[in-house]
Amino acid sequence: MTAEQVDEVTRGPFDFDIRGSMRRGLLLGLGLVFISLAGLPIGLDTRILIKPVLSLGYLSLIWLPFISGWASGTETVLDGVATTKRGARDLVRGGLVGLIGGACLSLLVLLMNWFDLRDPLVNWAPPLSAILQFDRSIAFGVLVWPLLSAVLSCAGAGLHIITPKIRSATLSAVLFTLAMAIFETFIVDVADFLDDKLYGQNGGLTVMSAIVVACLAFTVSAIGLGRRVATARVNYQQSTGKTKASQTTMLIAIAAITVVVVPMITGKITQELFANIGIFLLLALGLNIVVGLAGILDLGYVAFFAVGGYTTAVLTSPNRGPDWPSWVPTLPWWGALLVTIAISGLVGLFIGAPVIRMRGDYLAIVTLGFGEIIRILFLSDWLNGYFNGAQGITNVPPADFGIIQVKGTDPRSVFYLVLVFAAISIYVSWRLERSRVGRAWMAIREDESVAEAMGVNTVNMKLMAFVVGAILASFSGAVFAAKVGSIFPTSFLILVSIIILVVVIVGGMGNIIGVIVGSIVLIGVLGGPKQPGLLAEFSQYKLLIYGALLIWMMLRRPEGLVPNVRRSRELHQEEFLQDAWLRGEIDDDANTEEVDS
Template identity: 40%
Template sequence: MTNKSTLKQLFSAGLINGGIIIFLGLVGMIETFSQRDIVSGLVSMGFILLFLPFFVFGYSIAKKEPDQSLRTVLFAGGLTGLVAGFTTALLPILGQFVNIRDMFMNASPTLYSILNFNQGIYLGGLILMIVSGIIGALGAGFLLIPPRLRNAFLQAVVWTVLLGLMRDLLIVMIARWGAISYIFRWIFASSGLTITGALVIFFLVGVVYYWRSGKKQDLPVKKILSKKQKNIRFGKLVAAVILMLLLPQILGIYFSEILDNVGIYILMGLGLNIVIGFAGLLDLGYVAFFAIGAYVVGVLTSPEMGVIQITFWQALPFALLASVTAGVILGLPVLKMRGDYLAIVTLGFGEIIRLLSLSDWLRPYLGGTQGIQRIARPFIGSLELKTQGQLYYLIVAAILIAGFIAWRLKDSHMGRSWMAMREDEDVAQAMGINLVATKLSAFATGAFFAGLAGAIFAAKLSSAYPQSMNLMVSINVLCLIIVGGMGSIPGVFVGALVLMGSPELLREFSEFRYLVYGALLVVMMLVRPEGLWPEARRKLELHESMEPDALPNDIPTVTENPAG
């Protein structure tokens, strides 16, 4: 049956599993999330968080078993769960004798009673072990279910949990639909889903998925498109465009707000993608150009500043010009610097701009701590673009322009020079590329996009504060282009949606937002270092240079945020 070394493996997996749960508990996630219902009165988010690791570990440990018979698999999963349950149960026992709450503030009696099913430390610990063993075995047994059914089951669970989690948002969205909204009301309880709702969603998704996955097998090999298919394709494109234009009307104001924010990040991402992705210049102070764009519009249009008061459209060219000039000015001293020297100088530049906008010294001109308020919003004819829904169109237009520029630049002479420089500066220079012009143009173009984003940002908020211009913005933009896939234009869109959009949707994570964000970045880079939508060439390179065994397959962090 199981030999000694696999036994050791089971034990260490169980220990890691227990460690993860203790971590989740001490960090406060289990207790906080246990107040959050997925299925009203039955399943809470904390419950899922607590038991999912057992299941996942049971499953993955069973997968590693060389012998896939029912008995060994169940034994492996069960034992892992048991060990994990035991490890977890030690926490309340420790808490009973030592006051660890002086140190770990979340080691509260509430957490212990969740872990113990309210049954006291010994009986509760025993129950926890039994339950975790059973769940571990279930996870292992899950492996033996036919894949089609398994996937359908998984889909069903994921959708149920997601809909339960996003209940508050969905209800707000549905309420906009008038009479139709009553059809959906019974799905949602005052928090989470109703039991009927959960069951209906679960079975519907499961059945639909099962049915569809059965059909998929006879997918046709890609053929040359006939005229009819081309028409269908065109029709789909038109439908997508119409849908995109209607989005704010369908989704309501809050989703428009999220889309606006994502859009502003897409604009910045498109710019930084040119600087880093195309030209390979590591810029950590990208926020500086964003700030310049915002502040120029602010100073020129706000009546508070009293310089001159012009409209948004009149101020926009000045903002763009100022950003581009700043890009060139930053570009010049760093011409000879490479890699990390460049990174720190650009980072410093970002900080300098932030500090100047915050400073008491420039307060009469830039507003200091109090920022600039009453910045003009753009008018189209006599219509003021004021709500998030209206600004959405402005942002979409800006993205279309910027995206078009970026796309055209990519394969232009300039784009080729950037990429040559990214690969090897010395060789590029030897091939006759003017490094000075190439670098400066990359900085200038990047700054242009950021300036545009900043100007729109200022108009959207109708105010600009130095506190908004911090290093986090630069880091977020950097992360989104790398998560999306460096050098890839669609990657920017995907990256922005994932990193900027999803945290907004999952309110549950608000307090643990950065924790999950950080873990997500790490896991993402370990599992998919080329990004979500990589540039074709880069993907090839990466898979050539990375040996397959360099990719991790036993990273425990994956399970640390199952819901992320």
């Protein structure tokens, strides 16, 4: 069934849903006011992106009108129904949305001038006023915001008018320039020579270099590099058999060489970042088996991380609690690792067994409870003699492998160690997904009671997922202990579980590549629960962003950035069936009358 050629309808510039657009504008205004009062503009203002025009603080505000403008022009395109011709109408609509949004911010400027609400709103204070007034007068702020917002929103809406090719070139120019500015520390860390060429003295691109970078990105995109990459990807996905296998091997080889070589040429900051990403990647890979493959929502996953960390610390550190009997040995790190694996597996069984038969959502809360119980126990006076309570276990020695010592002061060694375990975890996930066990997990995820009726021992299979997940998490805990050199209960808050869950979900449940992408994007850019990411300035806002991201992903893209084919089918079953029907893949009952051979 192909779409018939339907004419575009031309509509006047004011012929649109004005009330809807006003509502959208108010929402935009609400968003802007919220961001302002949450203090993002103040906290991020010191970070200059393009000197002297733009700081991260202002960027935290102005991206919103742009996106709103774009969103105001998105229309559902129905097959066979006439679309509206793009044009002035889009600009007017975008402008209106932006104008109203900006006006809300103007109102905030005025209100901040008239009333004092500093108690209770902590950011209701002169610094915010100054930023919102561009360090000039009130009138300037009041007048500029609606204008600026309207222009940006117009620009966002204008993206619908230009041809796709120019659109993608413009977008890549903007995004690439921003990325160059935002990731300055990382770029300088990797390629030192760029420092004086691109960036000004106190950080930030100079206007000149920003223009150069933007032009470069525009040209490269316009030439069509992006599309070539996309075509190559499609070709890869469609290839089969031998070709695909060899291509896959090549891709894996390239990826492996990259991750091995890159840390050698970068500075400490990047290595540290890589090490953190790696530790959370290990956790995310483990949770992916539990949540992504077996469909068990485990919110207490941090418990296994904690058990891994504490077991390793107890078995290697001279500072473990005084009450341990003398037969508990002090081992080298790799020896402790073996014990850690065994203990985590047992804890996995122990926690798994009571919860495995519960309804999925009860299971989530109970595992959360277990996560807390384990942390409370490590923290308690009761077991103080074993785990030193809040002081934690310090002096965990580095992991000594003869040739290299893995310790926190040498993040590169930590990264390589993590890499080894990540390779193991990826291999495990990949093999299991394509085996009898993986099929059983899939069936359980789809319909547990039918899986059981078809002879799948659901209890054992789910326990197995729990145990495998626990063991993978314990790798991470063991590396973490060696890296940090000390283990405290505060490293194992429920927060960690939630952040790993966000990583898995944003990346794509059930998809290894997705989990890797999720770890790099989230832990790398925003940072882990305590570890800073590339945007170190975001540290106080990152949890808010994690929360918002989780909601947005669930509403808009529950399958994640890199979806697992099956998972996304589950989540969008209706749409999937409609598409299949349009492609003629659904067999109608009418043509099943073929005679049995």
